[in-house]
Amino acid sequence: MTTARPVRTGAAHRLAALAATALGGPLPVRLRTWDGAEAGPVDAPVVVVRSRRALRRLLWQPGELGLAQAYVTGEIDVEGDLATGLRAMWAATRERRLHPPRLTLAERARAARTAALLGAAGPPPAPPASQARLRGVLHSRSRDRAAISHHYDLSNAFYRLLLDETMAYSCGYWASDAPEFGAADAQRAKLELICRKLGLVEGARLLDIGCGWGSLTLYAAERHGARVTAVTLAAEQAAHVREQVRERGLGDRVDVVCQDYRDITGGGYDAVATVEMGEHVGDAEYPAFAASLHRLVRPAGRVLVQQMSRGTVAPGGGAFIEAYIAPDMHMRPLGETVALLESAGLEVRSAESLREHYVRTVEAWHRTLEERWSDVVRLVGEETARVWRLYLVGGALAFDERRMGVDQILAVRPTADGHAAMPATQQDWYTGLAEL
Structure with a gap:
């Protein structure tokens, strides 16, 4: 008798695959998405993606700034101790030599298709109100x-x-x-x-x-x-x-x-x-x-x-x-x-x-x-x-x-x-x- 392999469905699995491509290695945290799906190492800190808007924000602004925008607006949260989650990310960056997201055109297109499948496609969200908006000559x-x-x-x-x-x-x-x-x-x-x-x-x-x-x-x-x-x-x-x-x-x-x-x-x-x-x-x-x-x-x-x-x-x-x-x-x-x-x-x-x-x-x-x-x-x-x-x-x-x-x-x-x-x-x- 052949046992069927479990089908990994849900937003978390799709996002984990995208994140692994962007980071150049396995995701060092566990993901839980708005649909209740989870993916990633079971003993790792849990990052909760509360809305599709967070994915849309990261699609337009990949990297530290997009993540920060999603966190301060509550679109992304960390379950438990925030320091543990950040420490896990920094440790993975050092030890696994993960690189910041520098997506190729093909990778961006794949991310856009995934966003569309998850209902997260759309124009870039406005920056949070708490973000600085400076004008004028630098250090004037x-x-x-x-x-x-x-x-x-x-x-x-x-x-x-x-x-x-x-x-x-x-x-x-x-x-x-x-x-x-x-x-x-x-x-x-x-x-x-x-x-x-x-x-x-x-x-x-x-x-x-x-x-x-x-x-x-x-x-x-x-x-x-x-x-x-x-x-x-x-x-x-x-x-x-x-x-x-x-x-x-x-x-x-x-x-x-x-x-x-x-x-x-x-x-x-x-x-x-x-x-x-x-x-x-x-x-x-x-x-x-x-x-x-x-x-x-x-x-x-x-x-x-x-x-x-x-x-x-x-x-x-x-x-x-x-x-x-x-x-x-x-x-x-x-x-x-x-x-x-x-x-x-x-x-x-x-x-x-x-x-x-x-x-x-x-x-x-x-x-x-x-x-x-x-x-x-x-x-x-x-x-x-x-x-x-x-x-x-x-x-x-x-x-x-x-x-x-x-x-x-x-x-x-x-x-x-x-x-x-x-x-x-x-x-x-x-x-x-x-x-x-």
Whole structure:
């Protein structure tokens, strides 16, 4: 008696075959489609394709951007832990050398026929509302302002939900592994470390370029007695910092300016800090940015740059990041940034990797997002909440797997005779950070 082979029908099997062709290897996740069909390895994370619209979107926009669009709109979801699903895809890319979709005309035609059979043919769906739409010349003042506004002007209320009490939106410094040492402690340790590296004393003049919600500005003024000029392009951030300055009685120590860094005049600052702002400057514009850092700080003054790094692949962070989070962002390897700072006349004295610290920082933000999910959705909507879930989960993985890094670079502007006024050792920078 001959046993009939099971006939594999359903959308999932057709899509799995298409995906295997596009990826150049077996699909590393399991698919479940809108008709209830499933295909793929049984012990793998399950990707749920909820509608034919997702297939149509991927037909017109294959690759990372199409997948991201389908995810943030809810047309595609991951059952269970999103990080597990993304990790499986990245592992397959590394180990099996799967390639991004570069479909031939024949493969595109076959995909179109499959879409038609599944009832998914049609014009390209409109991009999600949360996707950035920038116009104008790259890194012109108006476009840079729009790019910064897209991400940082989402609303102060949203960032208050997501961030800890310091409102620091940058990598923390996890100076302790004690269970009670949390995200706010890590941020305070980072702020104190920056102030120590910059050698801030009572009355020192600090320029904080890209001040965010003022965490460094306020800390330096309150804890170290610095006189701070805080600069940001984001109107929401400037309003928040000004409110905090009034509430804390720091009006005689802090000046908040909403402007482009290229418009900063004057100079002679004792210290200049720029914390995760340099990524937004642009590749071609970075030499002029480094020259501005040199111009703005006095001889023997110090400059601290905390900045994310990346290799030559996807220097903007990838299609999703560039479309939804940080349009026009540019990252480079640490060595290239060091060379640019030195070419501007600064002497780099220290470079410290914080890559593992960012994994813990982003994971803390993600936990907060999930814990406050219903509040986030009420405030910014389901689509934007899903953008942030994908962003934070993917970001933690990128740092964990060394596809991205972040570093604190300390430089000094030497005097004409080479004097740098730097301490002989660095041990005092780190003493007692866990006890702040």
